Amino acid sequence: MANGSDEKRPLILVTNDDGIDAPGIAALASVMDEVGEVVVVAPIDEQSAVGHAITVHQPVRVRPWNFDVPSGTAEAYAVTGTPADCVKLALSTILKREPDLVVSGINHGENIAVNVLYSGTVSAATEASILGIDAIAFSLCTNEAYPFDMSARYAKTIVEQVLKVGLPRCILLNVNIPALADIRGVAVTRLAHSRWEEGFVERRDPRDRAYYWLTGHFVNLDDGDSTDVEAVRTGLVSITPLQHDLTAHSWLEEFRDWKWEANGSE
Ligand code: MN
Numbered sequence: 001m002a003n004g005s006d007e008k009r010p011l012i013l014v015t016n017d018d019g020i021d022a023p024g025i026a027a028l029a030s031v032m033d034e035v036g037e038v039v040v041v042a043p044i045d046e047q048s049a050v051g052h053a054i055t056v057h058q059p060v061r062v063r064p065w066n067f068d069v070p071s072g073t074a075e076a077y078a079v080t081g082t083p084a085d086c087v088k089l090a091l092s093t094i095l096k097r098e099p100d101l102v103v104s105g106i107n108h109g110e111n112i113a114v115n116v117l118y119s120g121t122v123s124a125a126t127e128a129s130i131l132g133i134d135a136i137a138f139s140l141c142t143n144e145a146y147p148f149d150m151s152a153r154y155a156k157t158i159v160e161q162v163l164k165v166g167l168p169r170c171i172l173l174n175v176n177i178p179a180l181a182d183i184r185g186v187a188v189t190r191l192a193h194s195r196w197e198e199g200f201v202e203r204r205d206p207r208d209r210a211y212y213w214l215t216g217h218f219v220n221l222d223d224g225d226s227t228d229v230e231a232v233r234t235g236l237v238s239i240t241p242l243q244h245d246l247t248a249h250s251w252l253e254e255f256r257d258w259k260w261e262a263n264g265s266e
Contacts, residue, residue, distance in 0.1 A: 010036035010100035010163055013128070015086045017047045017107065017120025020065055020078045024106035027148035028138060031156040032103060033069035035163070039099070040067050040076035041090040043120075047082050048109075052123040055081045060089065083124035091131050101163060102128035105138030106148050106155060110176050112141075112228040113194035113220065116242065122174055126244050129172040134162060136172065141232045142179035151177040154186075154237055170245065176228060176238040184235040191240060192227035194220045 012032045016025040020042040032038045044063065060081040067076030077094060079086045087102060104124040111119040121137050128135035136158065140151045154177050162173065177183070198216040205211055220229045231238035 011095070011097060012036045012038050012159075013087070013090050013095065013099040013102045013133075014038055014040045014074075015042045015083055015090070015102065015104050015124045017043065017050065017083045017104070017124065019043050019046045020067070020076065022046070022108065024108050024138075024140065024148050026067075027152040028103060028106045028155055029067065029069050029074055031152045032159065033071050033074065035156060035159055036100065038069055038074040039090070039095060040065070040074055041079060041086045041094055042076075043083060043086060044078035044080055047120045048107075049118045050082050050120045050123070051118050052084050052126065053082045053120075054084050054088070060085055062089065062094070083120040084127040087124050087127040087131070091128070091133065099133055101159065102133050102135040103138065103155070103159060104128075104135070105140075105175075106151050106177075107137070107139035109139060109143050110141035110232060111137065111139040111174060112176050112232060112238065113192040113218075113222075114196070115194075115218070116174055116191060116240075122242070125172045125174070126242070129167075129170055129242075130244055132169075134167040134172075136162060136175060138175045138177065140179055141176050144179070146179045150181070150183070151179075154183070158239070170243055171241050172243075174228075174238075174240045174242050176232050176240075178232050178235050178237065180235055182235070183237060185237070187226070187231040187236040187238055189226050189228040189231045189238045189240050191242075192220050192229040193222040194218065194229065 065076040065078045067074045107121040116122045125135035125137040196216045200212040228238040
């Protein structure tokens with residue numbers, strides 16, 4: 001029991017989708033270093049908007065990385081894959097024991113409403129939840145340059161609460177933090193109903209073939225209460241519990257009443 005105090009320190013896997021050199025993951029790893037033992041396993045390049053993609057048709061390479069945290073140097077690895085790859089690889093191969101928590105972020109840009117489906121940041125946390133580990137995704141709600149230190153303080157408080165209580169099975173948290181000096185508080189929210197109205201700019205390549213570049217803008221279609229969009233727009237930290245079970249449970253009985261059998265089967 002000589003290492004008794006060490007054994008009590010939670011093991012925290014830190015990942016992201018902005019890449020291992022992004023300022024957001026440095027800020028998150030720094031505050032996690034105050035909470036437990038940090039191991040960083042993150043994409044070597046930016047993987048924003050890859051969603052829950054995994055790499056199956058090419059090898060994934062892992063490179064030890066020099067990653068400074070306040071207590072010294074964290075064990076860290078850069079991976080030539082997606083955020084979901086990073087979590088799978090870390091949990092199955094890299095980590096010496098099961099982590100107590102997986103945190104993803106802090107993403108540079110909000111991940112609210114339908115965007116959680118496109119988000120690599122959220123998908124890393126979702127993958128951890130699928131594999132039975134408590135997980136939280138953190139995003140800072142701005143695309144402008146903005147310091148991550150205040151959002152990292154919120155991340156630390158939320159992580160301490162989760163480590164104390166533990167998440168329900170297969171539930172992860174999606175946290176969005178406004179880029180404001182005077183955050184008003186914290187709200188537990190649901191995903192707003194929303195979509196992107198797409199546009200594609202058509203250009204011509206040097207061989208005169210058309211190519212397309214996605215543009216488009218986010219449209220909130222939900223003016224109901226307690227949405228994540230409303231929370232961050234009104235200066236609140238938004239915490240949305242998510243689950244990867246996409247079954248429309250409330251519609252199961254309805255669809256069981258439909259006539260699915262071929263003609264004549266009564
Ligand atoms: Mn990102």
